[in-house]
Amino acid sequence: MNPASPAIDTDGVTALLERGRTLATPVLRAAVGRLAPPMDTVAAYHFGWIDAEGHPTTGDSGKAVRPALALLSAEAAGAAPEVGIPGAVAVELVHNFSLLHDDLMDGDEQRRHRDTVWKVHGPAQAILVGDALFALANEILLELGTVDAGRATRRLTQASRKLIDGQAQDISYEHRERVTVEECLEMEGNKTGALLACAVSIGAVLGGADDRTADTLEKYGYHLGLAFQAVDDLLGIWGDPDATGKQTWSDLRQRKKSLPVVAALAAGGEASERLARILAADAKKSESEIADFTEEEFASRAALIEEAGGREWTSQEARRQHTTAIAALDEIEMPQQVRAELVALADFVVVRKR
Amino acid sequence: MNPASPAIDTDGVTALLERGRTLATPVLRAAVGRLAPPMDTVAAYHFGWIDAEGHPTTGDSGKAVRPALALLSAEAAGAAPEVGIPGAVAVELVHNFSLLHDDLMDGDEQRRHRDTVWKVHGPAQAILVGDALFALANEILLELGTVDAGRATRRLTQASRKLIDGQAQDISYEHRERVTVEECLEMEGNKTGALLACAVSIGAVLGGADDRTADTLEKYGYHLGLAFQAVDDLLGIWGDPDATGKQTWSDLRQRKKSLPVVAALAAGGEASERLARILAADAKKSESEIADFTEEEFASRAALIEEAGGREWTSQEARRQHTTAIAALDEIEMPQQVRAELVALADFVVVRKR
Numbered sequence: 020m021n022p023a024s025p026a027i028d029t030d031g032v033t034a035l036l037e038r039g040r041t042l043a044t045p046v047l048r049a050a051v052g053r054l055a056p057p058m059d060t061v062a063a064y065h066f067g068w069i070d071a072e073g074h075p076t077t078g079d080s081g082k083a084v085r086p087a088l089a090l091l092s093a094e095a096a097g098a099a100p101e102v103g104i105p106g107a108v109a110v111e112l113v114h115n116f117s118l119l120h121d122d123l124m125d126g127d128e129q130r131r132h133r134d135t136v137w138k139v140h141g142p143a144q145a146i147l148v149g150d151a152l153f154a155l156a157n158e159i160l161l162e163l164g165t166v167d168a169g170r171a172t173r174r175l176t177q178a179s180r181k182l183i184d185g186q187a188q189d190i191s192y193e194h195r196e197r198v199t200v201e202e203c204l205e206m207e208g209n210k211t212g213a214l215l216a217c218a219v220s221i222g223a224v225l226g227g228a229d230d231r232t233a234d235t236l237e238k239y240g241y242h243l244g245l246a247f248q249a250v251d252d253l254l255g256i257w258g259d260p261d262a263t264g265k266q267t268w269s270d271l272r273q274r275k276k277s278l279p280v281v282a283a284l285a286a287g288g289e290a291s292e293r294l295a296r297i298l299a300a301d302a303k304k305s306e307s308e309i310a311d312f313t314e315e316e317f318a319s320r321a322a323l324i325e326e327a328g329g330r331e332w333t334s335q336e337a338r339r340q341h342t343t344a345i346a347a348l349d350e351i352e353m354p355q356q357v358r359a360e361l362v363a364l365a366d367f368v369v370v371r372k373r
Numbered sequence: 374m375n376p377a378s379p380a381i382d383t384d385g386v387t388a389l390l391e392r393g394r395t396l397a398t399p400v401l402r403a404a405v406g407r408l409a410p411p412m413d414t415v416a417a418y419h420f421g422w423i424d425a426e427g428h429p430t431t432g433d434s435g436k437a438v439r440p441a442l443a444l445l446s447a448e449a450a451g452a453a454p455e456v457g458i459p460g461a462v463a464v465e466l467v468h469n470f471s472l473l474h475d476d477l478m479d480g481d482e483q484r485r486h487r488d489t490v491w492k493v494h495g496p497a498q499a500i501l502v503g504d505a506l507f508a509l510a511n512e513i514l515l516e517l518g519t520v521d522a523g524r525a526t527r528r529l530t531q532a533s534r535k536l537i538d539g540q541a542q543d544i545s546y547e548h549r550e551r552v553t554v555e556e557c558l559e560m561e562g563n564k565t566g567a568l569l570a571c572a573v574s575i576g577a578v579l580g581g582a583d584d585r586t587a588d589t590l591e592k593y594g595y596h597l598g599l600a601f602q603a604v605d606d607l608l609g610i611w612g613d614p615d616a617t618g619k620q621t622w623s624d625l626r627q628r629k630k631s632l633p634v635v636a637a638l639a640a641g642g643e644a645s646e647r648l649a650r651i652l653a654a655d656a657k658k659s660e661s662e663i664a665d666f667t668e669e670e671f672a673s674r675a676a677l678i679e680e681a682g683g684r685e686w687t688s689q690e691a692r693r694q695h696t697t698a699i700a701a702l703d704e705i706e707m708p709q710q711v712r713a714e715l716v717a718l719a720d721f722v723v724v725r726k727r
Contacts, residue, residue: 055538055541055542057541057545058537058538058541116504120500120501120504123500124496124497124500124501142478142496143478143544146474146477146478146500147474147478147537147540147541147544149504150470150474150503150504150507150533150537151534151537151538151541153504153507153508154507154530154533154534154537155534157511157526157530158527158530158531158534161523161526161527161530162527164523164527166520166523168523169515169518169520169522169523169526172511172515172523172526173512173515173516173518176508176511176512176515177512179504179508180505180508180509180512183412183501183504183505183508184409184412184505186501187409187411187412187501187505188409190497190501191411
């Protein structure tokens with residue numbers, strides 16, 4: 020097997036993602052159903068269960084990597100996958116709380132091929148429903164009433180704080196001319212790594228795993244999250260809009276200092292310097308001027324990022340994080356089947372197109 | 374003693390509020406100090422510890438009723454007041470999370486005589502720092518690592534959800550022509566009663582109190598919260614801006630369906646009907662038209678609310694809730710001194726001017 024492009028077990032991964040969705044979604048829907056109107060409806064729209072007019076849909080509700088991981092997490096501790104369900108639901112609730120608030124803060128108008136909640140239902144509902152989902156996440160776990168549920172909630176709370184730290188960094192970086200590769204990785208570790216790490220430990224903690232086991236599973240999850248985000252950053256520039264559900268050159272439109280950009284700027288050389296000059300000029304432009312760029316203007320920036328090596332570096336970084344993630348699994352005992360499935364999920368994360 | 378205007382032990386209440394502030398504030402500041410920049414600074418501004426330029430201030434950081442209650446709560450369960458400190462801090466964090474988000478959603482520009490966070494630092498920081506304080510509240514409690522800390526966090530989470538429900542109702546009522554007195558009381562129970570109730574149970578739970586004791590303390594706190602809010606609603610129309618830190622006729626400017634208004638509309642009679650016609654016409658006006666009203670135009674609306682009996686009904690409601698709150702204290706055993714102090718705090722809540 021070539022480590023650069025793992026031969027993934029597509030059917031196996033599809034089955035794992037499907038199991039996560041099948042077991043977690045009914046519990047997630049019941050949890051969201053606890054919200055008082057109109058928050059229940061707004062949340063159902065956000066999750067893709069109804070359209071803007073309130074009619075049921077069979078829309079795209081995301082890849083569901085986190086629920087799949089939470090169930091595997093329980094199995095890694097020798098428990099039944101069902102033990103991980105409240106953890107899967109809580110992590111999904113926190114993830115979606117952050118999407119609701121981030122889309123509003125970032126002014127993002129589209130997610131999963133649909134208008135974002137603040138566009139359809141207004142900023143106040145995006146704030147409120149985000150808050151409600153965050154509270155609900157802790158409620159779902161704590162009502163289990165066990166010591167392990169308290170431990171799981173504590174880990175979820177710490178991950179949530181990192182998520183918020185990451186968004187704060189993301190916002191502040193957008194106003195800065197230069198961001199280092201290290202700063203970018205730290206931000207992405209907070210924004211994506213921490214909650215994926217929690218997804219991979221939460222089922223095990225609910226299943227009674229000790230802190231060392233949970234910490235090691237989090238190490239796998241954290242690096243998996245960094246691999247996931249590196250791929251997301253590639254898709255944010257070179258992704259197919261039909262697959263990602265985002266606009267073309269989505270991250271360039273927002274002047275995001277994502278990994279390919281900061282790596283290209285850090286690389287030095289002629290293309291890197293040319294890119295730096297262009298982005299410095301772009302930084303002085305207004306948002307509407309950037310929005311009025313032609314496809315060609317974005318394409319030329321993307322080409323410069325690639326020429327400076329930002330695309331290749333980010334691809335390699337995804338593979339490095341993938342390798343580190345998988346290596347962590349060797350530090351603890353777990354059923355062979357579970358280990359193989361965690362590896363397959365990691366492989367999926369680095370080759371996905373959406 | 375005249376039950377209509379209790380003779381309160383001012384010195385005793387001042388000492389209780391001062392003790393709450395003295396014991397809780399250093400822990401609160403240390404907790405807020407955990408936030409990553411710039412959120413720590415934004416939070417410090419919100420709490421009134423620094424001004425907009427970052428210089429330390431000795432500003433008004435609120436009445437601190439909740440910390441005082443959380444410490445008394447621990448004592449009600451026979452524990453030392455210090456046992457309630459993490460509860461006091463967690464409740465203050467949740468309270469301030471909701472202020473940050475509500476001010477943004479409601480477009481409120483002033484709080485505690487100063488510009489609100491979204492006015493000074495922008496909407497994104499108001500959302501982010503609110504989120505961070507909410508997460509921090511759970512973190513502070515859960516890191517105690519005890520079963521009772523898990524129970525306390527569960528109660529705090531439930532109260533937080535009610536707080537969010539109440540804000541959702543508050544927003545939806547602003548767009549409705551008619552709100553019943555019952556709907557208004559339900560909203561205020563969620564928005565104010567639930568968290569005050571939690572403040573009064575959280576110290577006891579951390580001190581090992583059983584659920585019946587905690588529930589009864591919450592009953593006192595819930596009705597105290599409704600009394601508190603009734604007084605707030607009176608101050609929102611007839612309060613002295615120098616004392617409250619809000620604009621004159623603050624709630625009328627926002628067309629809030631507060632208790633005096635809904636009670637006046639429900640009263641019937643000539644003044645009530647005249648008020649209904651005027652408010653129905655106001656509802657069709659734009660926000661800027663309302664903002665351009667003269668002082669006299671607000672004053673005439675306030676006079677009609679009073680003439681229709683809305684002011685008197687709300688004063689009586691505050692006293693009714695005060696009575697119900699105090700009666701709940703008889704359902705459980707607690708040290709006589711603690712009971713007397715809870716009564717004194719309830720007395721303070723109904724006679725305060727700010």
